[in-house]
Amino acid sequence: MTQSAPHREYTDRVATGSLPYQSCDGCLSAVFPPRVICPFCGATDLSWRESAGLGTVYSASVIAPRDAEPYSVVLVDLDERFRIMSTVVDLPARDVRIGMRVRAGVDPDGPTGPRVVFTPEEREAAS
Amino acid sequence: MTLPDLRGSTAIVGVAESDLGEVGPDRYAIELAAQAAGAALAEAGLTTRDVDGLFCAIAGRGMAPLDVAEYLGIRPRYTDGTMVGGSSFISHLHHAALAITTGACDVALITYGSTARSDSGHGRLAMGPPELPSYEAAYRPRPPITGYALAAARHMHRYGTTRTHLAEVAVAARQWAALNPKAFARDPLTVEDVLAARMVSSPLSTLDCCLVTDGGGAVVVTSAERARDLPRPPVYLLGAGEAHWHRAISQMPDLTVTAATESSARAYRMAGIGPRDVNLVQLYDAFTINTILFLEDLGFCAKGEGGDFVSGGRIAPGGDLPVNTNGGGLSYCHPGMYGIFPLIEATRQIRGEAGDRQQPGVTIALAHGNGGQLSSQVTAVLGGGDSL
Numbered sequence A: 001m002t003q004s005a006p007h008r009e010y011t012d013r014v015a016t017g018s019l020p021y022q023s024c025d026g027c028l029s030a031v032f033p034p035r036v037i038c039p040f041c042g043a044t045d046l047s048w049r050e051s052a053g054l055g056t057v058y059s060a061s062v063i064a065p066r067d068a069e070p071y072s073v074v075l076v077d078l079d080e081r082f083r084i085m086s087t088v089v090d091l092p093a094r095d096v097r098i099g100m101r102v103r104a105g106v107d108p109d110g111p112t113g114p115r116v117v118f119t120p121e122e123r124e125a126a127s
Numbered sequence B: 001m002t003l004p005d006l007r008g009s010t011a012i013v014g015v016a017e018s019d020l021g022e023v024g025p026d027r028y029a030i031e032l033a034a035q036a037a038g039a040a041l042a043e044a045g046l047t048t049r050d051v052d053g054l055f056c057a058i059a060g061r062g063m064a065p066l067d068v069a070e071y072l073g074i075r076p077r078y079t080d081g082t083m084v085g086g087s088s089f090i091s092h093l094h095h096a097a098l099a100i101t102t103g104a105c106d107v108a109l110i111t112y113g114s115t116a117r118s119d120s121g122h123g124r125l126a127m128g129p130p131e132l133p134s135y136e137a138a139y140r141p142r143p144p145i146t147g148y149a150l151a152a153a154r155h156m157h158r159y160g161t162t163r164t165h166l167a168e169v170a171v172a173a174r175q176w177a178a179l180n181p182k183a184f185a186r187d188p189l190t191v192e193d194v195l196a197a198r199m200v201s202s203p204l205s206t207l208d209c210c211l212v213t214d215g216g217g218a219v220v221v222t223s224a225e226r227a228r229d230l231p232r233p234p235v236y237l238l239g240a241g242e243a244h245w246h247r248a249i250s251q252m253p254d255l256t257v258t259a260a261t262e263s264s265a266r267a268y269r270m271a272g273i274g275p276r277d278v279n280l281v282q283l284y285d286a287f288t289i290n291t292i293l294f295l296e297d298l299g300f301c302a303k304g305e306g307g308d309f310v311s312g313g314r315i316a317p318g319g320d321l322p323v324n325t326n327g328g329g330l331s332y333c334h335p336g337m338y339g340i341f342p343l344i345e346a347t348r349q350i351r352g353e354a355g356d357r358q359q360p361g362v363t364i365a366l367a368h369g370n371g372g373q374l375s376s377q378v379t380a381v382l383g384g385g386d387s388l
């Protein structure tokens, strides 16, 4: 069913430790970020799902502020076929590689509240 | 209903820049837009009294057309404030041609100004509340550079593009800027300089990024018929095309393929030409990766071959394909949004007025604009009298 406040629903679910996304009841596409209408078919019935959290780094950039530790900004393609911007933690930013398998978790202390982050799923990075 | 045949039906009759570079804290974007407008109209042999169509976008001014019309004393009967980032002004040219061809206006003024450089450090960069919830801000990307960095990283991964390829783009732009007295950065630059520059958002360093300058520009457009009675040689709009597929970089389907593939196909089809007919290219080089992506997507080389294509001085002075002969956003000027300047330089090259950087026999030039984070893409094909 259509959510009247999809962003609030998303942040509430992230706060409980999950990576939520929507699935279109019409065309079965994964939909992210959350919406009130499917961008693939226009249907307005979208159901919430929880991602299993496994994905692959699609692209990565490292930002090295002058006065803080370098951090990665990545795009992750989740196995459920949606993409999210995030960061890889528990690994030096410069070691993050495109193609690497990663697993989602929730960082409760993100700059704007709880946020989804990723950790390496395998120590040996895939190519 | 079919669209009117735009090919050759309208022409650019006046172009001008305002003061560029750094104008100081006491001047405002709207003044630069107005200064450029006055100069472009004077060149066209027209005045503000002749303008009945107004096209403008200014960052941070939601009602820019109202501001500019009041300031210039224009009472337009047709107004377009389309704001799709830096490509807006080439979009405005397309829209102006549609408006003129359908009789909605006779003389269109496209104008832009920015004090992006002087604003930094003077507390004038007020940011409004976000229009949408952001699903990116929590990861602290540096907008807009990180979006382009992610595209560059993916292009390097997928096609073996290197930082040296990117550096070749910056070096070519600087070599062109050395020939342009109005360019902001004219001192010599080497590939080694670019590779050694401080990394901002890998794989892009400070020298892979466009300048931050002040500046404005204006373009005057009217019907081909009226253009022939005006002082400067008309520069005809032969084709135009627009496309956009996403806003946030995380929503771009394939970071190595931009909507320029679609915008350029539309522009070429309308113009009845292909990339081999183009003598010169002016494209929006906000970052070095842009030039590589757009040369591929505009059809000048195959997907993935852009890095090799820009190497060996091919797009630099003396190369096979002149690209960004004014020095581009990388070395000439980049006042917040750059999209009006490709039109100005293409017009001057077609008229033969580009001074030391003038290319011989420019009949057809392509101007390409980019907006957002590789989001909005707009292509225009321009030609001199011989192209009709």
Ligand SMILES: [Zn+2]
Pocket (backbone or CB within 6 Å): A024, A025, A026, A027, A028, A029, A038, A039, A040, A041, A042, A043
């Ligand atoms: Zn659907």
